[in-house]
Amino acid sequence: MGINRISTALLHQQGVAAMQLQQAKLAKVQQQLATGARLTRAADDPAAASSAVALDQALAELNRFGENAKTLTHKLQLEEGALAGVEDVLMRVRELAVTVNNGSYTDTERAAIAAELRQRLDDLVGLANSGDGTGRHLFGGTQDGAAPFTGTPPALAYGGDSRQRLITVAPGVDLADGDPGDAVFLNVPGGTDVFSAVANLIAAVEIPGNTPAANAARQAGYAAAQDQLAAAVNHVSDTRARVGARLNAADTAQSQREAAALDVQTTLSGFRDLDYAEAVSRMNLLLTALQAAQATYQRVQGSSLFDYLR
Amino acid sequence: VPDILATGASALLAFQRALDTTGHNIANVATDGYSRQRVLLASRPGQELGGMFFGAGVQLAGVERLSDRFIFDRMLESLSAQSRLSRFSAYADRLDGWLSNADTGLAQPLQKYFDALQGLAADPSSTAARTVVLSSVGTLVSRFRSLQGQLDATAADIGARLTQAAGEASELASRVAQLNQEIVRAQATTGGRAPNDLLDQREQLLSQLAQRIGITTVTQDDGAVNVFTAGGQALVVGTTAGRLATVADPYDARRLDLALDIGGSAVRISGQAGGGEIGGLLDFRREVLDPAMGELGRLAATLAASVNAQHAAGVDAYGAAGGNFFIAPQPQAAAAATNAGSGTVAAAYGNLSQLSGHDYRMGWDGAAWSFTDVTTGASVTPAGTGTAGDPFVFGGLSVVVSGVPAAGDSFLLRPTAAAAGQVGVAITDPNRIAAAGPGAGPGSSDNANARLLGALSTAPLLDGGTASLNAAYGALVARAGGAAQQAGLQLQAQDAVHAQVVAGRESVSGVNLDEEAANLVRFQQAYQAAAQVIATANSLFESLLAAVRR
Numbered sequence: 001m002g003i004n005r006i007s008t009a010l011l012h013q014q015g016v017a018a019m020q021l022q023q024a025k026l027a028k029v030q031q032q033l034a035t036g037a038r039l040t041r042a043a044d045d046p047a048a049a050s051s052a053v054a055l056d057q058a059l060a061e062l063n064r065f066g067e068n069a070k071t072l073t074h075k076l077q078l079e080e081g082a083l084a085g086v087e088d089v090l091m092r093v094r095e096l097a098v099t100v101n102n103g104s105y106t107d108t109e110r111a112a113i114a115a116e117l118r119q120r121l122d123d124l125v126g127l128a129n130s131g132d133g134t135g136r137h138l139f140g141g142t143q144d145g146a147a148p149f150t151g152t153p154p155a156l157a158y159g160g161d162s163r164q165r166l167i168t169v170a171p172g173v174d175l176a177d178g179d180p181g182d183a184v185f186l187n188v189p190g191g192t193d194v195f196s197a198v199a200n201l202i203a204a205v206e207i208p209g210n211t212p213a214a215n216a217a218r219q220a221g222y223a224a225a226q227d228q229l230a231a232a233v234n235h236v237s238d239t240r241a242r243v244g245a246r247l248n249a250a251d252t253a254q255s256q257r258e259a260a261a262l263d264v265q266t267t268l269s270g271f272r273d274l275d276y277a278e279a280v281s282r283m284n285l286l287l288t289a290l291q292a293a294q295a296t297y298q299r300v301q302g303s304s305l306f307d308y309l310r
Numbered sequence: 311v312p313d314i315l316a317t318g319a320s321a322l323l324a325f326q327r328a329l330d331t332t333g334h335n336i337a338n339v340a341t342d343g344y345s346r347q348r349v350l351l352a353s354r355p356g357q358e359l360g361g362m363f364f365g366a367g368v369q370l371a372g373v374e375r376l377s378d379r380f381i382f383d384r385m386l387e388s389l390s391a392q393s394r395l396s397r398f399s400a401y402a403d404r405l406d407g408w409l410s411n412a413d414t415g416l417a418q419p420l421q422k423y424f425d426a427l428q429g430l431a432a433d434p435s436s437t438a439a440r441t442v443v444l445s446s447v448g449t450l451v452s453r454f455r456s457l458q459g460q461l462d463a464t465a466a467d468i469g470a471r472l473t474q475a476a477g478e479a480s481e482l483a484s485r486v487a488q489l490n491q492e493i494v495r496a497q498a499t500t501g502g503r504a505p506n507d508l509l510d511q512r513e514q515l516l517s518q519l520a521q522r523i524g525i526t527t528v529t530q531d532d533g534a535v536n537v538f539t540a541g542g543q544a545l546v547v548g549t550t551a552g553r554l555a556t557v558a559d560p561y562d563a564r565r566l567d568l569a570l571d572i573g574g575s576a577v578r579i580s581g582q583a584g585g586g587e588i589g590g591l592l593d594f595r596r597e598v599l600d601p602a603m604g605e606l607g608r609l610a611a612t613l614a615a616s617v618n619a620q621h622a623a624g625v626d627a628y629g630a631a632g633g634n635f636f637i638a639p640q641p642q643a644a645a646a647a648t649n650a651g652s653g654t655v656a657a658a659y660g661n662l663s664q665l666s667g668h669d670y671r672m673g674w675d676g677a678a679w680s681f682t683d684v685t686t687g688a689s690v691t692p693a694g695t696g697t698a699g700d701p702f703v704f705g706g707l708s709v710v711v712s713g714v715p716a717a718g719d720s721f722l723l724r725p726t727a728a729a730a731g732q733v734g735v736a737i738t739d740p741n742r743i744a745a746a747g748p749g750a751g752p753g754s755s756d757n758a759n760a761r762l763l764g765a766l767s768t769a770p771l772l773d774g775g776t777a778s779l780n781a782a783y784g785a786l787v788a789r790a791g792g793a794a795q796q797a798g799l800q801l802q803a804q805d806a807v808h809a810q811v812v813a814g815r816e817s818v819s820g821v822n823l824d825e826e827a828a829n830l831v832r833f834q835q836a837y838q839a840a841a842q843v844i845a846t847a848n849s850l851f852e853s854l855l856a857a858v859r860r
Contacts, residue, residue, distance in 0.1 A: 006822060007820020007822050008821060008824075009816065010812065010816040042409065042791025042795075043795040044791075053783060056418075057417070057420075060421045061424075064425045067429065068432040071432045142754045165434065166758075166761065167431065
């Protein structure tokens with residue numbers, strides 16, 4: 001037998017198989033078009049699926065860093081606000097220190113200034129005990145559940161600790177979300193603290209009498225207080241500048257995150273996302289092939305020698 | 311003397327049979343496994359008359375069944391391979407689906423868990439952040455368990471299908487043996503003529519058998535066919551059939567192996583099924599399912615132990631040192647059911663980065679222990695002596711032997727096969743999460759330990775300190791996807807091969823209705839012509855009578 005015999009059953013099977021094959025491919029392209037995804041399971045491209053697992057995690061991490069940065073920024077802004085308040089108060093105190101340094105002032109006049117200074121000292125303690133809006137305190141380190149500064153100024157006890165929390169805002173970028181109260185208010189260079197600087201001024205102001213000895217004692221007290229206040233203002237300004245720098249770093253981290261996320265998304269999209277134009281043209285081709293298979297089946301099955309034996 | 315009447319009658323009879331056979335072919339155009347038949351005709355030997363030979367008509371030489379043994383052997387191979395691959399591929403697709411789908415896989419819950427820890431690190435005093443950590447770890451653990459549940463269910467499903475396929479194969483083998491008997495008897499009574507339709511039936515049974523398990527066949531002179539498994543064990547010899555059945559694994563009563571029972575003694579042949587549905591089930595279990603279980607468990611065990619260690623280094627919201635965060639899985643050690651001694655084996659995790667996800671068999675030969683990596687078949691040399699003070703140490707395990715084993719006793723260590731189902735969450739109080747670093751007091755909002763717990767997400771905990779949990783899971787997804795992809799491609803290729811084999815068989819054995827229609831016309835015309843020969847004989851005889859009467 002030179003030529004290949006074809007059996008009737010095979011002709012039928014092949015026709016059906018051809019249609020089924022096209023339909024299976026159409027089902028796949030239909031699923032891809034419906035979901036917009038090129039990869040519907042790892043078997044479609046195992047290496048890409050494995051990379052996608054890692055990239056998904058990287059992307060989720062970048063999103064998390066973004067959330068973290070918001071929390072951090074919020075806390076740093078609160079801290080900056082509080083520190084700005086502290087600066088304002090200290091400026092006012094320095095003004096008062098200049099004002100009160102006037103030889104013609106009487107005890108009564110000095111008492112009025114001392115009263116305002118006490119008020120400012122209370123303001124400072126209040127700022128040092130600022131809350132963060134969630135029941136915690138900005139300047140308590142990590143022991144921030146209760147107000148960190150307790151007692152009567154200047155005999156204040158610090159109940160917080162000296163720890164800082166580091167927050168990751170971008171890969172490799174860790175920023176502290178606050179400064180502990182001891183570092184901000186107590187450890188002013190020159191061996192003083194913010195509260196004592198004010199309290200020392202008050203003590204000098206409250207030296208009574210206008211005797212030469214009293215004047216000299218007040219002068220000495222004023223001079224020392226001026227120095228201490230200047231150191232305190234510098235220290236608070238420095239702290240505030242560092243907070244500002246961290247806020248800047250958090251902003252910079254945002255663009256760093258966005259660039260990294262764009263990279264990751266582009267790669268992921270290349271792995272996973274469907275090229276619609278390609279998929280639609282593939283679908284058209286498959287439809288044509290299916291119609292051809294159907295037409296062929298119908299024509300082939302429709303012809304039989306028995307039709308002519310009548 | 312040639313007799314025109316007898317010649318015509320022989321032709322009538324011959325074409326009657328030819329038409330019958332054509333009808334038989336047409337009747338069986340849709341019968342699976344049918345091989346077309348044709349009547350073989352031969353001219354009757356001539357008679358010598360006056361030094362010349364005159365033909366004496368036609369005679370039936372037999373009914374031929376058109377088939378090709380070699381094509382049939384290829385068909386059996388192709389059916390076995392196709393059936394094996396389609397079973398393998400279907401299971402591999404399911405596993406791939408579970409692991410790579412976001413709603414069933416581990417990638418998302420793992421990500422969410424670490425995300426929640428990072429969130430806690432950013433806002434450690436937030437009760438909400440602590441609660442999110444607990445709920446995300448709950449989701450992660452339940453995902454581990456549900457994946458383990460799917461894998462266990464798959465293993466049980468494979469066992470049930472094995473039992474069913476083994477039963478069907480046994481039934482088919484015994485029917486082949488019966489047909490052998492009928493064919494041998496028929497062939498003996500007809501002097502060696504084959505009973506064509508019984509041969510078709512037997513080939514059909516053999517095809518079905520090949521779809522269950524890989525077989526080879528050898529046809530005997532008496533017409534019987536002997537059937538052997540791919541491993542060479544006799545399944546059918548003459549009129550005797552062996553029985554395929556499932557038997558419990560010696561180390562695990564729930565795991566079923568395939569055994570062949572010949573004359574009352576069962577032989578395990580799990581490694582030698584070759585092809586067919588049974589081959590596909592056993593190969594998938596050994597090559598894909600077992601490694602996937604070991605790997606998933608390795609992730610669970612590593613996660614639990616690493617997190618627990620880091621958690622213990624921190625301080626919770628009450629100011630206490632961190633307790634267990636996860637309920638950590640434990641390695642499984644099972645004694646063979648046949649063990650005679652009193653030896654027992656206890657295994658614990660050691661250096662987690664050395665865990666392989668493989669199973670190990672340890673055997674006592676009366677003098678020494680030997681260790682084999684079941685997954686790779688390689689032998690393993692552990693450090694230590696196996697005592698409590700100096701345990702065997704290998705593959706991230708530490709193994710202590712106690713009691714007195716008998717020579718020949720063995721144990722199977724499955725370090726991580728069940729671990730994904732054992733892992734749990736050990737804490738229920740969000741304030742027990744040790745987010746703060748060492749030295750922190752009660753109510754501290756320190757985040758040092760939360761950061762370290764979060765950093766485990768990218769820490770190289772596995773593969774000797776080279777792979778993170780996420781990377782190892784990615785590799786597992788890639789392996790399962792790769793197995794599914796490969797099986798799918800092989801199945802496609804095998805389908806093409808099978809189509810060729812079927813076309814080859816059909817070209818020899820298949821019925822073509824147009825051909826039969828043409829034969830119908832041909833034999834009908836011949837039959838009519840033979841009838842005309844008889845009519846002519848009659849008219850000749852009439853002429854002769856008329857001449858004599860005159």
